[in-house]
Amino acid sequence: MSADQPLTVLVAEDGAADRLLLAQIVRRQGHEVVTAENGEQAVALFAERRPQLVLLDALMPVMDGFEAARRIKALAGEALVPIIFLTSLNEEEGLVRCLEAGGDDFMAKPYSAVILAAKIRAMDRLRRLQATVLEQRDQIARHHHHLLNEQRVAKAVFDKVAHSGCLGASNIRYLQSPYALFNGDLLLAAFTPSGDMHVLLGDFTGHGLPAAVGAMPLAEVFYGMTAKGYGLVETLREMNAKLKRILPVDMFCCALLLNLSFQRETVELWNGGMPDGYRLSAQGEVLEVLPSRHLPLGILPPEQFDDTTEVRPLAAGERLFLLSDGVVDTGDARECLFGVERLLEVLAANRDPAVLFDEVMQALAGFGGQSRDDISLCDIRMLPPDHVVPQAVVYSDSGRSSPLDWSMQFELRGESLGRFNPVPYLVQLLQEIHGLRPSSGKLHSVLSELYSNALEHGVLGLDSALKRDAEGFAEYYRQRAERLGRQVHGSVGIALRVEPQGAGGRLIIEVRDSGAGFDVERLSVATPVEQGFSGRGVSLVRRLAGNAQWLEGGRLARVEFQW
Amino acid sequence: MADMHIDQKVLSDLREVMEDGYLQLLETFLEDSERRLNQLHEAKDADELGLAAHSFKGSSSNMGAVGLAELCQQLEERVRQQSLYGIEDLINRIDQEYLEVQRFYRGERQRIAAE
Numbered sequence: 001m002s003a004d005q006p007l008t009v010l011v012a013e014d015g016a017a018d019r020l021l022l023a024q025i026v027r028r029q030g031h032e033v034v035t036a037e038n039g040e041q042a043v044a045l046f047a048e049r050r051p052q053l054v055l056l057d058a059l060m061p062v063m064d065g066f067e068a069a070r071r072i073k074a075l076a077g078e079a080l081v082p083i084i085f086l087t088s089l090n091e092e093e094g095l096v097r098c099l100e101a102g103g104d105d106f107m108a109k110p111y112s113a114v115i116l117a118a119k120i121r122a123m124d125r126l127r128r129l130q131a132t133v134l135e136q137r138d139q140i141a142r143h144h145h146h147l148l149n150e151q152r153v154a155k156a157v158f159d160k161v162a163h164s165g166c167l168g169a170s171n172i173r174y175l176q177s178p179y180a181l182f183n184g185d186l187l188l189a190a191f192t193p194s195g196d197m198h199v200l201l202g203d204f205t206g207h208g209l210p211a212a213v214g215a216m217p218l219a220e221v222f223y224g225m226t227a228k229g230y231g232l233v234e235t236l237r238e239m240n241a242k243l244k245r246i247l248p249v250d251m252f253c254c255a256l257l258l259n260l261s262f263q264r265e266t267v268e269l270w271n272g273g274m275p276d277g278y279r280l281s282a283q284g285e286v287l288e289v290l291p292s293r294h295l296p297l298g299i300l301p302p303e304q305f306d307d308t309t310e311v312r313p314l315a316a317g318e319r320l321f322l323l324s325d326g327v328v329d330t331g332d333a334r335e336c337l338f339g340v341e342r343l344l345e346v347l348a349a350n351r352d353p354a355v356l357f358d359e360v361m362q363a364l365a366g367f368g369g370q371s372r373d374d375i376s377l378c379d380i381r382m383l384p385p386d387h388v389v390p391q392a393v394v395y396s397d398s399g400r401s402s403p404l405d406w407s408m409q410f411e412l413r414g415e416s417l418g419r420f421n422p423v424p425y426l427v428q429l430l431q432e433i434h435g436l437r438p439s440s441g442k443l444h445s446v447l448s449e450l451y452s453n454a455l456e457h458g459v460l461g462l463d464s465a466l467k468r469d470a471e472g473f474a475e476y477y478r479q480r481a482e483r484l485g486r487q488v489h490g491s492v493g494i495a496l497r498v499e500p501q502g503a504g505g506r507l508i509i510e511v512r513d514s515g516a517g518f519d520v521e522r523l524s525v526a527t528p529v530e531q532g533f534s535g536r537g538v539s540l541v542r543r544l545a546g547n548a549q550w551l552e553g554g555r556l557a558r559v560e561f562q563w
Numbered sequence: 564m565a566d567m568h569i570d571q572k573v574l575s576d577l578r579e580v581m582e583d584g585y586l587q588l589l590e591t592f593l594e595d596s597e598r599r600l601n602q603l604h605e606a607k608d609a610d611e612l613g614l615a616a617h618s619f620k621g622s623s624s625n626m627g628a629v630g631l632a633e634l635c636q637q638l639e640e641r642v643r644q645q646s647l648y649g650i651e652d653l654i655n656r657i658d659q660e661y662l663e664v665q666r667f668y669r670g671e672r673q674r675i676a677a678e
Contacts, residue, residue, distance in 0.1 A: 014618065015618055016591045017622050018625050021580070024580055059614060110624040
């Protein structure tokens with residue numbers, strides 16, 4: 001009778017005849033045998049030969065089997081080395097001692113070869129099982145360690161991407177559960193060249209790394225296009241197209257994207273699938289709910305994607321409160337949801353914006369909901385224009401190749417007016433001129449303002465007087481979208497002229513539209529306060545550029561920058 | 564007569580298991596038993612006596628010396644129960660029984676050696 005796999009078996013027995021007999025029985029079963037006469041020898045032999053199984057006489061001189069068993073088990077560590085006690089101990093107490101010392105089985109004298117073979121096989125099965133369990137445990141531990149490490153690296157990489165923006169700006173307060181990233185929540189913020197602020201709160205479907213992976217290209221588009229001066233509409237279109245292209249069908253990204261214009265005291269926003277946002281007064285009253293009006297990003301093909309944004313006035317001190325669905329969808333033990341009502345109660349009860357997040361989290365905890373780890377809260381405050389810290393821009397070239405004597409002009413007509421935003425291209429072109437670089441924010445603001453004035457008032461004939469209040473704003477932008485949607489007749493021409501002047505130079509910008517013009521004289525007498533939102537941006541342009549004129553009955557705006 | 568002292572089934576199993584080592588087993592048992600008997604006679608206390616009886620019981624039973632094993636077990640139990648009355652007599656009976664077992668195994672040894 002031979003074993004499947006030969007083992008090394010230690011036989012420790014003080015009776016010479018018994019030892020001889022036992023060794024022969026075990027050897028005949030195909031195993032290798034090492035023998036010891038007492039406990040001390042047994043422990044030493046175990047350390048030296050590392051047998052897989054031990055047959056141990058209970059009562060031996062020098063060191064008895066109980067002590068030897070304890071030492072052998074200690075030496076074996078986590079591996080299971082089965083110990084079969086050889087004993088003719090009849091009384092219960094002795095058997096209990098064998099087990100307590102670490103024995104796994106007994107074998108009584110006289111020895112039976114058949115029973116011993118069966119016991120060795122049974123013990124060998126146990127031993128293998130334990131070895132497999134240990135091996136798998138170590139494998140799981142290694143995989144787990146590996147996974148954690150990957151997540152740490154992924155998070156570190158993502159944090160670099162996500163925190164290259166301006167989440168630390170003084171007007172932004174946010175709270176994200178530590179591993180919200182791996183639940184697909186995403187919060188990005190960055191200044192535009194003109195000093196506006198873009199913020200994105202997103203929530204990818206799914207969890208874990210797949211959700212985080214989608215966030216990377218989204219962040220890249222967000223930062224890249226914001227830095228280049230693209231508006232929300234272009235950025236949204238690009239984000240949607242990119243996610244649609246790269247994400248699997250069942251994955252998409254709910255997102256709320258907004259542009260905070262400190263100069264105009266307005267907010268432009270687009271909500272696709274996120275929970276309602278809130279426009280709050282300085283005192284924290286809810287002025288307006290900002291619901292989702294669109295499908296999330298990454299669902300619709302580019303030609304069906306709706307990039308219509310909404311614009312609202314937002315006075316200095318007023319705030320926007322944004323959240324991810326982890327807040328309202330937190331459920332209690334009976335799967336009852338925290339819901340919007342409870343959130344509004346918290347908002348109404350809040351007296352100090354600084355503790356609003358704490359109050360929301362307390363309310364969630366008090367609600368008894370299971371704490372979710374995908375909660376994002378964001379509170380953004382409008383600042384007066386002069387409180388916004390300008391961003392230092394780093395240029396990589398020396399500027400020595402600046403072109404200083406040139407002019408160009410081009411004209412946008414028909415449908416191109418609604419689809420194409422020329423401002424980022426023009427600003428990039430003008431950045432080639434070293435002397436203009438410190439003013440690129442202003443240039444961006446002025447060009448944007450002149451272009452949108454020419455388009456909205458000149459070509460589309462929209463009445464800026466509409467923008468007196470929030471309702472008027474909504475109506476104004478509704479009309480704008482409607483008119484752009486129809487066939488557009490007319491054109492906007494932009495001319496740039498750059499001339500050297502002594503050590504510096506000057507830039508003349510002319511923006512001409514095909515519209516009816518306006519009463520330039522009336523503008524020059526009205527005070528900035530009366531103009532309010534309806535000032536056709538004139539006061540803004542005048543504030544940013546020293547030399548601004550409106551000619552040809554208001555159809556031509558002319559601005560000069562010098563350096 | 565031998566059947567009272569030796570279990571023939573155990574004996575035949577031993578022969579089969581030990582193969583060529585059978586002779587060596589017989590010699591080892593005979594030597595070992597002398598040592599056990601000495602331990603019985605020279606035990607200084609109950610523990611030593613009990614341990615010697617226990618070991619002699621184990622090896623006797625392995626060798627199929629059922630009578631000897633039975634007497635050793637009686638001795639072991641008497642020692643444990645600390646009823647030492649008549650212990651001398653029991654040890655004498657063990658001596659007597661061993662003489663029978665010794666005679667049998669010496670005969671067995673001669674028979675095997677002659678083969």
